[in-house]
Amino acid sequence: MHGEYKVPGGKLVVADLEREDGALRGVRVSGDFFLEPDEALDAVNATLEGAPADSDSTALAARITAALPPGTRMYGVSAEGIAIAVRRALAQATEWAAHDWRLIHMPPQEPALHMALDEVLTREVAVGRRPPTLRVWEWGAPAVVIGSFQSLRNEVDPEGARRHGMTVVRRISGGGAMFIEPGNTITYSLSVPESLVSGLPFADSYAYLDDWVLGALEEMGVTAWYQPLNDIATEAGKIAGAAQKRIVAGEGAVLHHVTMAYDIDADKMTEVLRIGREKLSDKGTKSAKKRVDPLRRQTGLPREEVIARMVGAFRGRYGLTEDTVTAEEMAQARNLAATKFATPEWTARVP
Structure with missing residues (x-):
């Protein structure tokens, strides 16, 4: 072995x-x-x-x-x-190099469709119909994305969300709320077979699946590390948060997705999200505005360049073939968005 x-x-x-x-x-x-x-x-x-x-x-x-x-x-x-x-x-775990990695980088999509694509693509990996995939998101609308187990009323100020035109959606993974504005956020998903993380403690799988992006940041002059469980941090503050979901189908798969703050309107964020003192108590800061330090300031690079360098770092380590969402996958995702992720029943399933 x-x-x-x-x-x-x-x-x-x-x-x-x-x-x-x-x-x-x-x-x-x-x-x-x-x-x-x-x-x-x-x-x-x-x-x-x-x-x-x-x-x-x-x-x-x-x-x-x-x-x-x-x-x-x-x-x-x-x-x-x-x-x-x-x-x-x-556990007879597989290695990164053993897989034929695919890249999907689509035009902007609506928030509910992004949620659905994550579930559909990861399920396709689980049953063996899709190779492991890195998907870079482009957002079609500003959004608040809450974790699977978060209380809607505790996390989102509805008046603030309406005032700023924010769509509220709930994802299938746990973790905290994400404040999204197109052009100010970098989001990516990894849909990987369960075998890639076999033998890893759950907490260690986060840093393991993002080691490549820490290397990419280092090449851009940003020294970053994992702050357990799921934050990517620098000396200046948090720059990203990760979340995971295990898909039990076929041989099994893991959805690992990350949202990085390229730029951020901190005043708007605090009007939309209810970020309490308890949330900040273990972060070494009293202000949500100071908790997140955007990549734009730390790298001095355009957002598109940051993404290109991240993708290049992944390709250099593991190989990466350009791909697209198939017509069947898109049909499944659109149906799932309409019947699940865009419905008030799902969004408010934890009121």
């Missing part, structure tokens, strides 16, 4: 092993990380030999940490990263 894991902000860890009678055998850990002293790697392999194959990543990491020689120094790797590589080997 072979498993690989790119530690977010770190190096690649590889685990090769066999499973025999419910235990790990022939464990060989490798990678492009740095580790001192040399015998620390032998200690890692030795402690994993015979470990129960049903051990979770936390238990494996604890086992590794306890076995490391005194004074061990690890660079670009951690006990947790090694444990995840082992779990991915056991």
Whole structure:
């Protein structure tokens, strides 16, 4: 069994092993990380030999940490990263390069249709009718997008939304509300097979699926990192939020989508969203206006250039073929938008 894991902000860890009678055998850990002293790697392999194959990543990491020689120094790797590589080997996880990645970048669409396209395309990936897909959104109208489990009345000021012409829609993933203005937002979705994140703890799958965009930001002069669970942050503040939804169909798939603040009208945002003190309490700021720091200021680049560089970074890592939504997929999405995402029953399902 072979498993690989790119530690977010770190190096690649590889685990090769066999499973025999419910235990790990022939464990060989490798990678492009740095580790001192040399015998620390032998200690890692030795402690994993015979470990129960049903051990979770936390238990494996604890086992590794306890076995490391005194004074061990690890660079670009951690006990947790090694444990995840082992779990991915056991889960027979697939790697990015094993897939034929597709890019969809359509003209602007209405908010409800975007919600529907996410569900339809990810379901198509789950059942094997569509390759894994990166979709870059263009917005046809200003919108507030609330999370699947958020209370409509608690998150949105209806008068503010009406005054500013904001369409309110609810997505299928959890997480917080997104304030959207066309031209001021960068949004993308990844529709990926479940196998790509097999063996990853749920929280770690966020940073894993966005490691490429952190690299793209670095190339644009923006040092960014994941702030658990689902924020992408810089020293200047939050620049993006991510959300996920698991699709249980066929072999399974994961929808991972991210909204990035390219520019933002902070005054308008606070008139439309009800952002309370409790929401801000763990963010180190007392003002919603100061919580989000747009990419326009941090990069100095036009929005289209930021998107082009992001797509180029993905293509350079994993390959990317231009694609379109098929006629059948679009028909499904339009029907789903009309019967679900544009209906008050869905939008207010949590009043």
